[in-house]
Amino acid sequence: MPEPLLRAALAGRDAIIVKLLSVDFEAVFNLTIQTRLTAYDASYLWVARQYDAELVTLDKRLNAAFLSDIGR
Numbered sequence: 001m002p003e004p005l006l007r008a009a010l011a012g013r014d015a016i017i018v019k020l021l022s023v024d025f026e027a028v029f030n031l032t033i034q035t036r037l038t039a040y041d042a043s044y045l046w047v048a049r050q051y052d053a054e055l056v057t058l059d060k061r062l063n064a065a066f067l068s069d070i071g072r
Contacts, residue, residue, distance in 0.1 A: 021047060035065040 031042035048055035
């Protein structure tokens with residue numbers, strides 16, 4: 001990326017809120033079985049559902065699982 005774009009991106013970093021959350025690994029494992037997602041993707045799915053959070057993804061399988069009732 002050109003330097004001006006990188007500097008602009010860095011300038012907005014303070015607006016991003018990051019929280020560390022605990023994950024129920026057994027529940028994530030169950031989601032991997034039910035959805036056939038990777039453990040990595042199932043973790044995001046579990047967190048979004050558990051904390052009633054918005055899930056932002058371009059992954060079609062993960063988005064489909066999020067929108068379905070699988071594992072709820």
